Amino acid sequence: MLTTADLDFFSTVARSPSLAAAARELDVTPSAVTQRLQELERRLGVRLVDRSGRHIALTDEGELLASRGRILADEIAELTETLSARGGAVAGHLRVVAPFGFGRAYIAPVVATFQRAHPAVTIDLMLSDRRGKATDHSWDVAVHIGEMPESSFVTRPLAANDRVLCAAPDYLQRHGIPEVPRDLLVHRCIALRENDEDVTLWRFARRGTPATQVRIEPVLASNDGDVVRAWALSGEGIIVRSEWSVADDLHTGRLVRLLDGYALPDAPVVALIGPRKGRSARTTAFVRALQQALTPIPWRL
Structure with a gap:
């Protein structure tokens, strides 16, 4: 049987x-x-x-x-x-997928708290930065950061999140500060390969002027956000990174925000839910718990 x-x-x-x-x-x-x-x-x-x-x-x-x-x-x-x-019980098995760094920092604590609040729920948390190809319904809730590809998934907003161009003070002292996006062509740039995005095409917007695109030639690249951030902190080059990842570094001065007059495409944090799973009480309750945990936005406090 x-x-x-x-x-x-x-x-x-x-x-x-x-x-x-x-x-x-x-x-x-x-x-x-x-x-x-x-x-x-x-x-x-x-x-x-x-x-x-x-x-x-x-x-x-x-x-x-x-x-x-x-x-x-x-x-x-x-x-x-x-x-x-x-x-009156929230019960069953919940499968959650989240990006590595963000999942460790913000999703794992919510998972543990949610399970304690709902003992009849069991939860698997899988950390992966390649959720984009997961179309086999092997998860109930997927946390996604950045541009959203076309899909049939139900989307629930979790938190606003900007992208930030930044570098360490040591790097800027040795190589100078870029004043306009095209200056990046002569700088050491570092790329983070994630979500199957075109990570070497950096796009900048400025009010009242046409959008600017710069195709960088990265001297270093990795699919691990923590590695990319560590390279930037050690003065290896300029990175584009999610606000949630570098907020503390910007606040303490370990990293410096660059090209203040320009904006990069934002990278909102959202929860993806399959159409049928959106009706699940445990799924609905878990997404609500995520929204509460990320309100107010912790990296902007």
Whole structure:
């Protein structure tokens, strides 16, 4: 007999490129995933995965379980929550995705507080800076920062967040201060690769003048915001970074805001919810908790 735990487990296996990747997402050893998969196949009496190659290939039976299993798991969760809601409880399993740095600083504390307030809710928090390709309904709430691609997801605003051009005083003493955007072409610029955006095209707006675009040639680049910020703090170059990440550095003078007369495109913090999951009581309550935690905006206090 299948359980909801079986369905959730196999859903993770089915969307992973390998059993090792599934193990990383489940936070267990690869051997544990293999043993659980073999035990599931034994109980069902069918082979679910062809493991002859380097990557996972589902058998016909595996494809059937993956497609129908996710639907069944969602229906069971919805039924459980409907029954719990009639008793006044917020219950069920909540899967949350958030960017690494922002997730550690602002989302993880809300997750812990929310679970204490609603003991009947279990929560998985996955930190990832590549949520943009997650279209398989493997999460209930995704926190997104920056430009929003076209999607069918319901969007809930969480907090305003500017982008800031800045550098360390040490760097500016050695290389000078840019006065207009085109000055950046002769400066050491550092790029943060995130959200599949065109991160080397920096766009500036100024009231009363046409928008300006500068295509930088980064001397350093990383997909980790903390690394990019550390490089800037050590005087390696100029960065564009979210306000939430560098607010304390700007306040203390460790970093200096540049081109004050110009504005970069903002990077609002939003919660994304799938259309069906927007009706979930636990999802609605969690998004409300996020909005309350980010009001007033903590990095502007």
